[in-house]
Amino acid sequence: MVNLTRIYTRTGDAGSTRLSDMSVARKTDLRVEAYGHVDEANAVLGMAITSGGLREDVVAVLRAVSNELFDVGADLSNPLVAEPKWEPLRIPPESIDRLEAWCDEFSESLPDLVSFILPGGTPGAAYLHLARTVVRRAERAGWAAAEAYGLEVSAGDEPGGVNPLALTYLNRLSDLLFILGRVANEGVGDVLWVPGKDREPVGERARRQREKIEKAQDDLGRSS
Structure with a gap:
């Protein structure tokens, strides 16, 4: 359990921060950029959940995803190293399997598309599409970090890579949010381009x- 005794620390006033393994990184570091976008996506999910009008099963899924996005952020802020000082929080394959299962489940009742979809319809749908675009941005930022640091485990002094499963999770999540955005518009229909x-x-x-x-x-x- 995380124990937060004070919110401000003044340690980041010089433009640096600590990753989850306590290594120091600049706030402009690509890893920090990636998990910052994940944090933003989670905030938009909160807006979707509290906007009202979403089905209970959709809200339950979004709450589960909201918790897992904290796991994704922790994963992205933990470089892959051979011998970590403590066990890092990682996204397991099962989390991705669950996203894909939800995609299949919620897609079953949706009609085929004859055009691309515009954000809108209901407030919940609009927020879900906004969350989807932020998740896509987080995925792109994660891949930028992966291009800089690699996807491999570091056994020496080199910075560790980025866990590819965290990036796969973001990719599948954006698909799920697209589907749930359509589900949120079941009463009014898709807004077609x-x-x-x-x-x-x-x-x-x-x-x-x-x-x-x-x-x-x-x-x-x-x-x-």
């Missing part, structure tokens, strides 16, 4: 394409 050439039809073909998308969106709303 209408390409520019179809928004203002200039010909019969473009007009038919727009009508097809609009009909599909209406059908989604009625079937939700």
